[in-house]
Amino acid sequence: MSNPGQYQTYTLSDESTQSEVLVVPERGGVVTDWRIQDQKVFYMDEERFADPTLSVRGGIPLLFPICGNLPDDTYTLDGETYKLNQHGFARSLPWEVTQQENGTSMTVTLRSNEQTLAGYPFNFELNYTYILRGNTLELRYAHTNLSEKPMPFSTGIHPYFAVSDKTQLEFDLPSNKYQLKGDQTINTFAGDFDFNAEEIDWAFINLSKQSAVVTDKSRNLKLTINYDSNYSTLVFWTVKGKDFYCLEPWTGPRNAMNTGTHLLIAEPGKTVETVISMTAKLG
Template sequence: MYTIEQFEKDMFTMYQLKHPTGNSWITVCPERGGIITGYGTNNEERLYLNEATLFDRKQNVRGGIPVLFPISGQLKNKQYHWGNQTYDMPNHGLARIHPWEVLETHSDEEHAFISILFRSSLSTKAVYPFDFKVIFTYTLRGDQLLIHQSYENLSDTPMPIYPGLHPYFKSDKKVVGLDIPTKTYYDYNDEEEKAFTGQIDLTHLKEAVLLENTHTQVKATVDQQSINMEMDEPFHYTVLWTEQDQRFVCVEPWTRKNGELNRQEDLIKVPARDTFDTWVSFQII
């Protein structure tokens, strides 16, 4: 029987979903941006987490799997124009800096899940002028983590989004191998497109690099770990990023490129009073 444990840690309520053997788990902190703080397989924690940033509400969390919504990445001058107005938007959007609420938890012999909700408010509408409900369901099945995402537009006009996820995988090395049948990648360090030969060395790179997904399965090799990502069709890109003095590498599924809300050429637009559903799964071997 899968189990779900609820416990308090430094003023936050945490939820841990666990496999019957105890060898795999996910840990979620809904109040801190709905973030997954831990993901374990084969009795080993796979995610990097700087706990000091988790428990300091004034900081962005460094680690876990932050949720990127309504945008992934940054905007020029952290601003965008929509309609006749200019709005400020934080890097990676709003979801990771607002509390989420728990809707449901469930466990049985086959899996365990937790569903959490982030909804619009007066503070979000000052930055992003739409009414919305975002529901994430985190499911543990064996050693697989499935993240189902539902983006509901409660407004009377189409709602622009390009969400993503920002997993921090533990790693002492900065070289990432990728099984993606693409010939090039985009390097945000010098804003140039470069030939892709199967792996990318992030050792001396401050900014991220971006690769286009040509199908819905991406296999990454990081420090002898094989990370299998499967994703719904809208996730067009894989982004790689690290910090040089930290023991992690980020392998991130994004739906669109950095800065799309400035260009507005390839946005996902959720129709008025409609819902956009999608998903991503992770499995580490």
């Protein structure tokens, strides 16, 4: 980090693979860095990270209780109208470290408060656990409903993967059907992205398997993302001229809070758990 003293940073490490993960709980519970044998897995925009008024572009921002954006940032529930900014509030609020184990795992916790209740009328507790095992980073997410009515939500991650030459990326994706942002038309993926486009923002749907693989031939780095059956959507996003691409497992698509599509429901007093893991292999 360009300003490492700005936020308290926690480290997970695995000596067998020379793997290290950095977590900054108070900046949205975000994983900021992951290195294997000094190879950087994640991209980080350090200027944005240093400005608490801006969303983090880098590492693994956390999405809850929505993924993507809502029309006019608005949804209706039980006859009441609420507003939520894109991707929800979890990525912009401070989380608390509630458990650490042997420098290989830690749990960060976010609880509902007056700010969250204004846009999302549920009392909840999120316990998100990061586990580093060898060259695999496992993300175990527990969503507990502390309210007296069923709690609908979507959850997901927005990981920014570092890349120096996007034309050297090879993709094995779980679907060839995708939708453009703001368009319900279902398109067919031919296997390649046009990285000369100013922006690519595609939501892959009808996923056929619980994994996606990206091989960066320029770095001999193979990245595998696994996710459980709660995840229905896989978003690919990148911007021309930026050294990142995002591959984002979401449990529900954009606007799910209004449409109900693939919404997860935590019953009163119950916990819904979801799991994602990432494995990075060199050579």
